[in-house]
Amino acid sequence: MKVLAVVSIKGGVGKTASAVNLAYEASRTGARVLVWDLDAQGSATYLLRVRQRLAGGGAHGLVAAGGELGRHVRATTHPGLHVLPGDLSLRFLDRELDAAGKPRRRVGALLRPLRASYDLAVIDCPPGASLAIESVLRAADALLVPVVPTTLAMRTLEQFEHIVATRRRPPTLLAHVSMLDRRKTLQRRTVEELAARPGTLATVVPNASVVERMGPERAPVAVFAPRSVAAAAYERLWQELAVQLWP
Amino acid sequence: MSTRTFDGGGSSLATTIAALEAANIRLGPEDHVVRTSLDTFDGRLAAAGLRLERRCGAADVLELRGPDGVPARLTLPAATLPTTGGSDASPVRTGVLDPRDLPPGPFRSRLTTVTRERVLVSYLTLVTRRREGDRPGREGAPTVAVGVDRWASLAVGRYATRRAPDPHARDALQAWTAEGWAIAAWTLEGWTLEVIELPGHPKPAAELVRRTTRRGLSSHEGDALDLALRRAGVDAGGWKGPARTALDRHAPALPGYRTVLRDLLASLEANWQGTIEHLDSEFLHQTRIAVRRTRSVLAEGRGVLPVDVRRDQREAFAWLGALTGPARDLDVYVEGWSQLTSPLPAAAARALDPVRDHLVAQRAAEHTTVSAAMRSERAAAVLTAWRAWLALSDDAVSGGRRADHPLGEVAATRLREAQEQVITDGRAIGSDSPPEALHELRKDAKRLRYLLESFGPLGGRKRLRDILGHLKLLQDNLGEFQDTQVQADRLRSSAAETAGAGRLAPDADAAVERLAGILEARGAAARDDFARCFADYSARRTRRTVAALIDGMSR
Ligand SMILES: Nc1ncnc2c1ncn2[C@@H]1O[C@H](COP(=O)(O)OP(=O)(O)OP(=O)(O)O)[C@@H](O)[C@H]1O
Ligand SMILES: [Mg+2]
Numbered sequence: 193m194k195v196l197a198v199v200s201i202k203g204g205v206g207k208t209a210s211a212v213n214l215a216y217e218a219s220r221t222g223a224r225v226l227v228w229d230l231d232a233q234g235s236a237t238y239l240l241r242v243r244q245r246l247a248g249g250g251a252h253g254l255v256a257a258g259g260e261l262g263r264h265v266r267a268t269t270h271p272g273l274h275v276l277p278g279d280l281s282l283r284f285l286d287r288e289l290d291a292a293g294k295p296r297r298r299v300g301a302l303l304r305p306l307r308a309s310y311d312l313a314v315i316d317c318p319p320g321a322s323l324a325i326e327s328v329l330r331a332a333d334a335l336l337v338p339v340v341p342t343t344l345a346m347r348t349l350e351q352f353e354h355i356v357a358t359r360r361r362p363p364t365l366l367a368h369v370s371m372l373d374r375r376k377t378l379q380r381r382t383v384e385e386l387a388a389r390p391g392t393l394a395t396v397v398p399n400a401s402v403v404e405r406m407g408p409e410r411a412p413v414a415v416f417a418p419r420s421v422a423a424a425a426y427e428r429l430w431q432e433l434a435v436q437l438w439p
Numbered sequence: 440m441s442t443r444t445f446d447g448g449g450s451s452l453a454t455t456i457a458a459l460e461a462a463n464i465r466l467g468p469e470d471h472v473v474r475t476s477l478d479t480f481d482g483r484l485a486a487a488g489l490r491l492e493r494r495c496g497a498a499d500v501l502e503l504r505g506p507d508g509v510p511a512r513l514t515l516p517a518a519t520l521p522t523t524g525g526s527d528a529s530p531v532r533t534g535v536l537d538p539r540d541l542p543p544g545p546f547r548s549r550l551t552t553v554t555r556e557r558v559l560v561s562y563l564t565l566v567t568r569r570r571e572g573d574r575p576g577r578e579g580a581p582t583v584a585v586g587v588d589r590w591a592s593l594a595v596g597r598y599a600t601r602r603a604p605d606p607h608a609r610d611a612l613q614a615w616t617a618e619g620w621a622i623a624a625w626t627l628e629g630w631t632l633e634v635i636e637l638p639g640h641p642k643p644a645a646e647l648v649r650r651t652t653r654r655g656l657s658s659h660e661g662d663a664l665d666l667a668l669r670r671a672g673v674d675a676g677g678w679k680g681p682a683r684t685a686l687d688r689h690a691p692a693l694p695g696y697r698t699v700l701r702d703l704l705a706s707l708e709a710n711w712q713g714t715i716e717h718l719d720s721e722f723l724h725q726t727r728i729a730v731r732r733t734r735s736v737l738a739e740g741r742g743v744l745p746v747d748v749r750r751d752q753r754e755a756f757a758w759l760g761a762l763t764g765p766a767r768d769l770d771v772y773v774e775g776w777s778q779l780t781s782p783l784p785a786a787a788a789r790a791l792d793p794v795r796d797h798l799v800a801q802r803a804a805e806h807t808t809v810s811a812a813m814r815s816e817r818a819a820a821v822l823t824a825w826r827a828w829l830a831l832s833d834d835a836v837s838g839g840r841r842a843d844h845p846l847g848e849v850a851a852t853r854l855r856e857a858q859e860q861v862i863t864d865g866r867a868i869g870s871d872s873p874p875e876a877l878h879e880l881r882k883d884a885k886r887l888r889y890l891l892e893s894f895g896p897l898g899g900r901k902r903l904r905d906i907l908g909h910l911k912l913l914q915d916n917l918g919e920f921q922d923t924q925v926q927a928d929r930l931r932s933s934a935a936e937t938a939g940a941g942r943l944a945p946d947a948d949a950a951v952e953r954l955a956g957i958l959e960a961r962g963a964a965a966r967d968d969f970a971r972c973f974a975d976y977s978a979r980r981t982r983r984t985v986a987a988l989i990d991g992m993s994r
Contacts, residue, residue: 222501222513222546241579247639267637268580271502272512274638275580309507311545410579434544 193307194437196314197332197363201348203319206338206370208235209403210429211316214336216412217430219273223311226265229278230285230328231318237277240268241410250281251288254302259292261302269411274310286323295323300331312437321355329356332363334436338370338397341382349389364436368429369396371403395429398422440508440636443648444666445656447630452589455632458654459572462647464585466572472496472588474565476664477536479557480598480713480722482677487553492664493536496569503546508636513546535560535718556774558719561596562675565667574643583643586633588663593627593671598713600674631663632656681706681729688847688897688992692743693838695846696736699893701829703733708822714763715813717806720770727767730759735889739853742841748828755821766809769802772929779926782957787950793942794933794951801933850894851993857887858985865913865973874924877969881917884910898988906988909981916965916972923962927955 198211211227219225229236234244246254246264253259265274289295303313315328329335337352339345349367356362369383369392386392397403400422402413409416414423447455459466473495478484484491488506493499501513536559538550550559567588573581595601632651636644652658659666668675682702686695707729713722734756740749772779776795780788812818828836841849861883868876888910895903934951937943975981 219512220514221542222503222511222544224509224511224545238578243576243578243580264639266580266639267582267584272510274509309505309509311511311549438544438548 193303193310194312194334195303195332196312196334196336196433196437197317197328198314198336198338199317199325199328199352200337200339201320201351202340205319205340205348206397206403207319208239208316209406210336210338210368210370210397210426211314212236212239212406213412213414213423213426214430214433215273215312215314216270216414217427218312218314218434219270220414221430221434223272224309225273226276226306226310226313227273228261228276228313228315230282230315230324231278232280232282232285233318234278234280234282236316237275237279239406239410239412240270240273240275242266242268242275242277244277244279246277246279246281250279251283251285252281255285255288255292255298257292259302261306265306270415278316282318289323289327296327296330299324299327303331321351329359329363334364334366334433336433337365337367339367339386340371341369341379341386343378343382345382346385349386364391366391366393366433366436368393371399372396373399393429393432395425395432397425397429440638441644441660442508442633442635442662443658444661444663445632445634445651445658446666447632447656449629450656452587452630455651455654455656456587458650459585459587459632462574462650464572464574464583464647466570466585466587469568469570469589470496472567472569474567474569474588474664475596476562476564476668476675477559478562478675478677479554480560480600480678480718481557481680482600482675483553483555483557484550484559485676489549489553490665491550491559501541501546503549509638511546511549513541515542537719556719557721560598560713560718562599562673562677563596563664563668563671564594565664566591566593567663576640581637582640583637583647584635585647586635586663587630588633589630590627590663590667593667595671595673598718600676600678600709602672602674631666633662634658635662678709681725681732683896686846686894686897688850689845691843692846692849693836693842694833695850696740696743697829697833697836699736700733703729703736704825704829707733711813711822715810717810720767720774723763723767723770723806723809727760727763730756730763732889732893734760735886736893738886739850739890739893740839742839743844743849744842745836745838752825755825759818759821762812763809766802766805769798769805772926773798773802779958780954783950783954787946787953790944790947790950791934791954793937793944794930794947797933797937797940797942845993846894847897847992847994850890850897851989854887854890854894854985854989854992857883857890858989861887862977862982865977868969868973870970874920877917877966878921881914881921884914884917888914894992895988898991902984902988902991905984906981909976913972913976916969919965920962920969923958923965927958927962930955930958 196214198207200207208231215225215227227236227240237244243266248263249256254261254264261276264276266277268275289298292298294301306313315332317325317328335352335356337349339349352365356365367386367389369386372383373379383396387394398421400420402417402420402422405416406413413420413426417423456466475493475495477491477493490504492502494502499515501515503511538547538554538559541547541550565588567590569589570587571584572587573584576582634644634647634651648658659669665675682705684698684702686698707726710722710725710729713719714726717723734753737744737749737753737756773795776798780791783791861880864876864880864883868880888907891903891907891910895906930951934943934947938947
């Protein structure tokens, strides 16, 4: 199993949109995928039409010693794509991790029993940096940072470069341009700057209203708008990522 | 997560649909689907606990399930899913799929790590009108899934291994082989209901199974294809390798020899068509194993088998052996190419690509020759005559002088000779002996090996396993010594042929010499290791085990 974590210090950059659409593409092309929604907002869970509720004790039951991820896994409408739901109790995740002991190793340890059953785990992280994110970094094979090409965009990416650089076995740090508005010169210039950086994927996800429609449709873009530019972008983005994950 | 399938039999489908709808199950529209169960000829996926289905309907999907039931689905546009094999004239293709042709990623690698050099063949095809459905949970994601199939027809794949041939399948057999596709086909009526448990929701599935059972329907573990495989008598485990009918050491030798030969014929026949079609290299390999072992039993049948039968069949099988040799050598060469060139730097390996292409072309030509010869009247006559003689009842066959001697005694005598030959020839080899002496010993060892494989079980399986382990060490050593030299020679000659055709860059010469050098060094290392390997085989302990085995056979 490969672990792909979608992360960013900034909120609202398209992490959940990427996590869900890429997970769907992966499952459509033959991978057994588990989306782990680590965000208390539970947006990924919502988009996949699964109840935002962790069975038996919420975040505590999830990470406490003896906790078992498998029993929280739910099927989605898409075969081969399962989800580990997120709910509000995850806002105390750091505290629970700390209480469980060895918090930085916990995410990897929890995933271990599921390694043979899934080819890919996509972890949709809440924005920011926290103990939970530290633990995710340790378990991840690759980090994907969606970057909205605004003035401070490069900075958020550099912050992650910094965090990752201190690791002994760093995960591959990848970035993709998110919500690009081509009409804006400044954005275009930032994209060029980003493209020059190693680890930036060539595919750009444009600012598109179909992506916003994922909310009311509660489905990946390719399900309700298969011919849209955004659907094609996620398909290509996944192809690029797959090569990185399974060289 | 399990799937259970209810057999509708003659009961009303409408009632079941109504019951499903009453249980809040939303059913989709009916789709015409072709469901094919795929595995390698020898069932490698099944052995690894995997199950692969190709489902062709509105979409063309491959679905792979492991023991934990989490499905992997690969959706492909019809045009990109390769289907090869079968005669081109045939309107329906054999449904062969080479997993190495699939797009890269976990789906392909999960398959290829198990199938390795083998392709996937169709075991069974079920054509149905299918409706899929599920019961949505309160947010919309399903809590249990169902599949309702109205069966239309079923066809057993040509490469499927069948448990007990169905007498009804006979006519169908002829009707379908002409199409080059299936050996049996039925038109069906009836339907099935699959209840598929989903993660996190064991209860809704259990509840649906309970309710349906209460309505008087019986269910089976697995899905509709599993049920169809069972119904059609197809062994989902595939071909199990050469059969080994138990032998009686006290029984007369002739029937015992014929039993061994019959098992080998079955193995030859099982792999014959796949070899002709060159589906994958393992078919030819297994064919050759059966041919070589048959030749060995014929050779060792002096005084047991009738003189004329032995003479004619030795000639026939020598022809088959010689015919298939070059193609097998090239298979080994081509399939081992990347391993062979792996010690070279990437640029040097690329410089040799024209040599590989040359070998690939030669291999294709050899396979064409093999296919043509195996399709020839001569081959058909060989098989027919051999089958006919082996089908005669034992009373109708009279053999040579020793035909009535106990099988164990006859086989023990031959084994003793073969063992002594190996020991004598091996001991005569010193560090300055010529290569030919080792090649000769390799032949002795092969003769011994085949005798052990055919008749060794008469002397005890545990001892046999032990002996074969030691003998393999020696054979591998002798093989490495000779084959590396043959490969080096072949590499040089292929390179010369390619260069002659003007297709080789000048820098390839250095790469050829470097690779040949590596091969020769491996050969030299094997030569140095010979004394150790032979000492292991000729050690007192091993010799004692061989003696005990031989004693056990003739007692
Ligand atoms: N490419 C896009 N084009 C237009 N809108 C987008 C695009 N990607 C995401 N959005 C919208 O932007 C909002 C934020 O997206 P999303 O939830 O994916 O970001 P996020 O990084 O996961 O946010 P958070 O940090 O809150 O978890 C959502 O309303 C989403 O529909
Ligand atoms: Mg989010």
